[in-house]
Amino acid sequence: MSNSSALFRILADPTRRLILDLLAERGPLSVGQLASEFPDLVASGISKHLMSLRAGGVVSATRRGRQQIYQLEPDALAAGLTPWLAKYEQYWSAALGRLRDLAQEDGAADRLTSRKNVRRKRLK
Amino acid sequence: MSNSSALFRILADPTRRLILDLLAERGPLSVGQLASEFPDLVASGISKHLMSLRAGGVVSATRRGRQQIYQLEPDALAAGLTPWLAKYEQYWSAALGRLRDLAQEDGAADRLTSRKNVRRKRLK
DNA sequence: GTAATGTATTACCGTAGGGTAATATATCTG
């Protein structure tokens, strides 16, 4: 484990990244709730993506009745990426700092609300 | 361009990540110099990886005689990843901060020297 | 009980991508 390739491969898929975004901004969600955000995909496809995400440790699931509630595991995400990020930290620390300043300048609450990406047709 | 999926896909391959590491720690290198670090891979394979990296904008090449000298393009790397990083910045800013403090505590010069994966050998 | 719902699993298809070998092209050397 602690394999960078696996994590980058997980993040390489736009559907999985959007799933992470949804969990980050809305908190824990069921498979059906997540699937409803992807009108072009079949539910079992979302389930498969969730399996990948769970295998990678970046989400976890708890059963509630007949539905599975998935939630983000930010620590695993950070732990998986930070070693690689740290190697190149000098390169984007400046850019990240600028973004951070900009964000806390105007509101800071909606840094995670990139909702315009959520309902579109073709992912690319 | 500016496509997160493309960049994550590029980073998902361990050979390409190691190429980036080598360019980061040693500066510009020729294809042959890079290929000599991958005894299990054929040179044209490295060339193909370099094409991917160049298409993704994270490296650039300049011709010198009959060899191509590749160099890292850290700005493109940062520009491609920062938007996504910023969304989850709260999650690893702490971890990154700890690493940064640790690094500038002791020397700060060898943050990029994760040499354990790199087989240093005589280049001709 | 039976039926409906929510999710996971399986089987299968098509494409993308990493790997090699062979070939091509350009440049240097003798």
Place this chain on the structure above:
DNA sequence: CAGATATATTACCCTACGGTAATACATTAC
């Protein structure tokens, strides 16, 4: 000039992976 060197390109194999449909399984509803 011929031949060696450095890199790129092409053709091809094979595997991984995203997608679907069909099926299975558990849980709730009637």
